[in-house]
Amino acid sequence: MRTKSSTDARRRQTGRRHPLASIALITIGLLSTGGAYALLTTTASAETTTATQQSISEGQKLFAANCATCHGMTAAGTEHGPSLYGVGAASVDFQMGTGRMPLAFQGPQGAQKPPQFTQQQIDDVAAYIASLAPGPGIPDEKWLTGDSNTALGGELFRVNCAMCHNVAGAGGALTEGKFAPALKGVEARHIYEAMVTGPQNMPVFSDTNLTPQDKADIISYLKFLDENESVGGYSLGSLGPVSEGLFIWIFGLGAIVGVTIWITARPN
Amino acid sequence: MAQHDSEHDIAAGSELDTVAERTVSAGTAVAVPSGAFENPGSPPDRIRATDLDPKKEKTAERRVGGLFLFSIAASIFAIVAYIIFPIVPGDLSSVRLNNLFLGLGISLALISIGLGSIYWAKNLMKDGEWEEHRHPTRGREETREAAAEVFRLGNEESGFGRRALIRRSLIGALVVSPLPAVVMFRDLAPAADPVALLKSTVWDKNVRLMRDPSNTPIKASDVTLGSVFHVIPETLANSEHYIEDKAKAAVLLMRLKPEDLHVSADRADWNYQGIVAYSKICTHVGCPVALAEQHTHHLLCPCHQSQFDISHEAKVIFGPAKRPLPQLPITVDSQGYLVARSDFHEPVGPSFWERS
């Protein structure tokens, strides 16, 4: 685990120094909570994969109450929403887990918002949808640890993802009001599920295109970006030259013009 | 009259007298109304607090000195920061801290010197306004005449105006002399003709389509509906001009449902079971048109927002590009891997003069 080992090394070398020690401490804290969280989600997904009949019927009820208006009572789709046959548990977990479904309103693209359902409820609906037709399942935990090759991941990310999501994962515009969302802070599981299912207008990156190991590398790269603040200082949204240009005009030149006014003002 | 003739006067140049006559505006008249205000002259100097109160003057002096001393401290802090915030290889936060504290020290040192000097000038240096007379930019008449005389003498003593042969041949020689320098720039580029290079890529019959960057071949069955593959040719790996060849050969591969695909008659066998391959290089100015939308089948160029419709042979539906993206004819080989049927049938990338 590259990132972690470097963290360890840093801790050993610089343990006595205050600022670095505190940062190291925070990192350890983050890693351990992340680990604990990962353990919890593992149990959750294990349950989903051995979906019980009870879970499926719970899911069917939830589906009928919350999703059927658009997707139809049998999930075969209506003019307001696509068929969900074969989208798999991964799709349900992504769409509901990131709050995109149920949609707030019909627009160019479903917006991310706080999830409307508990993870248990989402798992139930996922189990129900998965029981209708085979589709991508909830990803295995081993791909989501974020400790594989960040260099390969970065390369794959730039070729396959950066054109829409921006090299720093800051997001970007698509046609007709659609957009590729920012990737900062998105859970590894949801990143994996998005690649495998291609939500909305995102292409599908099936295992024949990017292998699960490739996806794990990409996730590791994104985790690296998430965990390491921009080294040069505040990143100004990672939007590139546009935000830099605005910043220098408004704050850089603005501050300096303020100084010129002070310089030429007559003192009391 | 005056303003029109003036152009001739200036062209004449040497006729100093004529120009001198036009001291009054040549063109625009300025209305000087009767009873205009007169310039009241400089106002009395204002007196500053530091001019009146010796205590305030002393405070100001201490402030300036204090800022300069603070600057020394900040510079020392910068040196200390350089040492106590070293860069630990592989640890990005160490780079961040080094940048932050070194920069903070230097900037505070600089800004303090600046603020100190300005404060000194504003509050302690002699205040008031000074006046300096302006002279017309134009030289004095005798100076100008002397200058004209220099040229006259130069002309007379050298015979530059008189000896037409010398003058003309010298001008000719000077004009021709830089030409070798122009020619010498020819070898900035190789001898080969660029047009032939621009018209072909490394794609060829039976060249396999490989994933970028892993360089693995792609089976037709791998290309599921809705997926997008970023593709390079198999032969690229051995290319002598890897990056130039890649800049022309990058391809986007995707599978469309048969009902979504509109194929013209002469391209009937260019797709393989709904799998199509298009050049990724924009026909506008050459950015990679890599933003693919799964359901609309639109490609978007992130540089200038040209949009291409893959379901209609990548025709342009928005933006500055004119031509559709060139299509790469593909099929499968005996092992089921996707291969090109040929090179592109037209040059890829931005337009150029000799393209058509």
Next chain:
Amino acid sequence: MTTAQETTTAPSRGSRFTSAAANYLDERTSISGITKELGRKIFPDHWSFMLGEVALYSFVAILLSGTFLTFFFEPTMTQVHYDGSYVPLKGIQMSAAYASTLDISFDIRGGLLMRQVHHWAALLFVAAIGLHMLRVFFNGSFRKPRELNWVIGFTLFILAMAEGFTGYSLPDDLLSGNGLRIIDGMVKGIPVIGTWISYLLFGGEFPGEVIVPRLYSLHILLVPAILVAALGLHLLLMVINKHTQYAGPGRTNENVVGVPIMPNFAAKAGGFFFVVFGVIVLISSFFTINPIWNYGPYDPSPISAGTQPDWYIGFLDGALRLVPPGLEFVLWGHTWSFNILIPMIVVGIFIVAVVLYPFLEAWITGDKREHHITERPRNAPTRTAIGAAGVTFYAVLWAAAASDILATHFHLTIEAVTHSLQALLIVGPIIAYFVAKRSCLALQKKDREIALHGYESGRMIRLPGGEYHEVHKELSDYERWRLVDYLDYKPLMVRPDARGRISPMQRVRAAFSRWFFEDRISPATRAELESGKEHH
């Protein structure tokens, strides 16, 4: 300079060392003459006169930080495998230029700081030049005798952009590589010679292996050398012409009022240098600029969303984005890329109009006098309106370069943003022209009102007749002079020439002159003030 001056005045005062040193220098350089001439030169004090200084000082910051960078930067495109400390690029193949830029950022203490100082200072440099040019334009400070210095200053602006663009391309990361890709595409769109220019520039097909070293020698040698020479000329002419000043009591077209270079101005300007440099370093220690490590090495296949040039090239990129669709044709067996040519021509005309403006205005007004009093923008309504139209035109092109970011951040569609900006590019300048002109005239009227009736004091009194009246505070002569000291031009009269004829050119010129001066409000006069007083 102080020391040299002391030798000429009172060598007995001060330390022996300084006078001896000054004497030593003067006996070898005649420096006392220059000191005498320039040491007490008067420089007018106004904040807007310091904008050029901002540009000059950022340029010094660029030179210093740039020199540091050259010690570590490797300007070659030799392919290497990265083995520095930035983990997510370890083992990746890249050019030595990109690898050395990463090393500067991650392995050299202060390297990242210098890179950021260099880049932020570059952005500030061009921005300060831009603001300085706007100040000079709206003040009419480009009028005779300063037309040539306008041209030199304009050249500096172009050179600054050239420096910026060549520097932007050096790290050979994905962003700069795609920037060069766009340049290649644009160059190829030039009729007849485009293909060959691109071929020669890149030393073969794009991207080749020589563009970075070539741009490097332009970036650190040729362009800066020309820039420094032009800068010297710019300052020399400013010294010769002396600085302009705002209208004010005691200020005339024949004098310059302000503070002497030694010591007051030197302390302020010198101090200001440290402030500007310090602010640049402060920004560089807190704000990331161009995180090239995110972009990865240049590769022709990937691209990032939000691929934009630095701000000062934005107007060109915006022009490329706004061109209407479908403008590429095959005529006479050749490809005509009007989708590239039209933006280049439009931007070219705009730039040429900027550089020629002083000459165009001088021709229209026929004004051949020297002007050393800057005009307040409101007192030249037509020029201000032209300037406002030009600024709007530029701003729309500039905004267009960020059309995708405008779309995502304001929840609009890219298509709507593009179409609106296309419309705004035509309509915006026209609206700006009229709004600016009307605003100028309104401000002039207000000035006139104030000059004649004083400021509104806000104090209401009730007259014996029950009428309410606001007390106006009358201006001092000094205050009033600032408002009334401007020239009231009359349009050119069409007059027959010596042969009794009126040439068509004369008529055109007179028409332009009428347009330029048609609406004008003449300054208030003493006579009006006095007659006004009688009424009250």
